[in-house]
Amino acid sequence: MNNPVVIGVVIAYFVLMFAIGAWANTKMKSAKEFLVAGQSLGFFVMAIASFSSIQSGWGMVGGTGQTYSWGLQALIAVGLFAPFGFAAAWFLLGSRLNWIGKKHSVYSVPDLIRVRFQDRTSHATMSVAVFIASIAYMTAQVTSIGVIISLLLGTSVATSAWIGSLVVAAYTMAGGMLAAVWTDLIQGVLMVVMSVGLFFFAVQVAGGWVPMLGTISSTSAELLAIDGVQSPTYIFAFGLLIFVGAVGQPQLLTKFLMLRDMTQLKWGAAVAGIAYAVTTLFSVGIGLATRSMTITGDAPELENIDDTAIWFLDSVTHPIVGGIALTGLLAAIMSSASSFITIGASSMMRDLPGAFGIRVVREVLWSRVSTLTLVVLSVLLTLFLSQVVFLLGALGWAAFAAAIVGPVVMSIYWERATATAATVTVVFAILGNMIISSLAARDVISVPTYMQVGGISLLVSIVLFYVVSLMTSNRHPDATLAFLYGGPVARTDGSLAATSPAASTERPDHV
Template identity: 90%
Template structure:
């Protein structure tokens, strides 16, 4: 593309991100500001930041490719289930995590495991798991960043990956999660506007909504069927992974620890869910339009489905429009990357040393160093991996979901949850997903067409957590819901949360 106007837009976007990072840096006084934005966010900023940190290169680049390949099944699996997953996460976890975070100074998911189970092994295991899954997810973002910047600036993919990653690293290292959420706000608004505009444009290019669908149906009717390309069991498992997995994403759960006033949670669920749903229009419009254009001969059959969004923006739109849209797509990817940098750095710098009784001095400095290490590691892995964006993103999503739904979501409601069950489940989630996905990608093993590995691993992890919890017990006397929610408070909201937790525990005993 390499258009002067486009390059100007990209550079202006980078400058804005740097400016937000510099502003956030002036607020950095401790690890609390760096890791949870000082627990000072209002609901709108937090809601937009939560959706934009999840709607990433996987959702927009990978999701567009899946729509091109799967048709309506991709919309069902991702576009419908994910927004409902947001709502469930907000209502099930929002107030409880916010209360726990303020009471126990919890800054991360591993922190929550530490407070809930009072156990070093489960704390250390979750710390490693979050770091590994963050790197896997970051690798998907870096892959997308490299491709997009190479188109925008005319540089090689490898050079572009370094440029984009270091830009994200710079503003995140400067301002931590505070910079991440405010850049997420800007990026989230860009994503919504871009998605609506490009949906309308893509449908018009394909001749209109009905003619586009008729063209697709004439060549591949299964693309418009619920039980089309993939088997119903596969789509069900994938939809379950997206729905339940949304509840287990640390970039979302960490946002609950940042909210200033938990009474605003009810509004945030609607804002985040609707915004995410609107941005799926990007994948629907471009994915279906490109498929229609392939049928009519106006587009080539794409060898790599991850090229769908990039090809459309580079070949169909006006260079300036396409460049601005690619910048918006870059914003989506960077918003997710910045959150994972901070989450991964927290696990590496704060959670893992704490699990082994190591006191880290100058936490703010080491948070920044850990952020840089994670980014460099992700870029190096990207340059040596040939996995597609959707596979890498799905691996990160599935690993997080399987590792977090039981040990975190179930444990803050269920008094019988144990540290041993948390440890076993987390190990299974990370090792199982990594090994099976890697072997399948290299065709060492062949997975049945009706089986979706991530969804099945999520179900197995939940069952495993439940069974092992029933078979074991906690050693520490404070590994109880009473300790988790109890204690003095002057907040009526906190009191309500404590009463609800006590009621939950009584019901569990009945």
């Protein structure tokens, strides 16, 4: 693209992100600010940050490509179920997690496991799982970042992936989750405005809504059918994965730990769900318009469906409009990446050592080191894998959902839930998803087209957690719902001596 105006917009955007990171760095007193934004968020900031951290490169780049390939089935599989998943998460988890977080100084999903089960093994297992799944989810973001920056700057995709990832790492290392949340707010608003404008523009370019659908129907009617490209069982499993899996996404769950006043939770679900639904217009408009243009000969048959949004913005829109839109797309990707970087870094730096009774003294410093480590590993894994963005994102989503829905969501309601069941379920969720996906990516095995591995693994993990809980029992006397909601405040240094007074998290570790 190499348009001076576009390059100027990109540079201005990067400078704004760095400025927010620098501002957040001045507020950095302890791990509380770095990991949960000081538990100081209002509902609007929290709601927009929640949706923008989920609507990412997977949803906008991958979702557009999947709409181009699947048609309306992609909208059903993702766009229809995700907003309801937001609502379910808010009403099932919001007030409970906010209460637990403030009572027990919980800053992460592994922290929830620590307080609920008072067990080192399940705590350590969840810490490792969150770190691995964060890297898996980050691969989708890194892939998208590489494609977009390569188009904007003319560098190779691999080089662009490194550039974009290190930019995100820089402002996240400076300001942690506090920086991530406030950049998410700006990025989320930008995504909503961009999605609405480009939806109407794309439909107009394709000749209007009805003519566009008529063109698609004339040669590819299956793209407009519920049982079209993919089998109904596949779409059902995918929809189930998106709906149920939404309550198992740590980038959403940790936002509940950051809210200043839980009485504002009732408004958050509507704001986040509506904002997410609006941004799906981006994928629907550009995906269907590009498919219609391909049929009429106004667009080439795309070899890589991930190129759908990029091709449209580069070839159909005015260079300046396209460049600004690509910057907005980059914002969507970075909003999700920054949250996962912080979540993954926390699991490696704070949660895993804490599970073994090791107290990290300079938490903010080591959080920054962990942040850089996670980013480097994510880029390296991205260059190794060759799957499309949508499937990479689905891999991370499925891994989180299968690992968290049982051990966290079910356990805060069900007294009978056990630490052993949590450990077994987490191991199954991570190994099952990772092994099958990696082998399939290398053509070592082939997965039947009517199966959606993520949705099936989620169902199996829930059943597994239930069955193992019935067969086992907890060892620690405080592994009860009574302690979780009404017992003494737990310590925050990884110790399981939860009846002691709360330890302060304020340390002179600002570097």
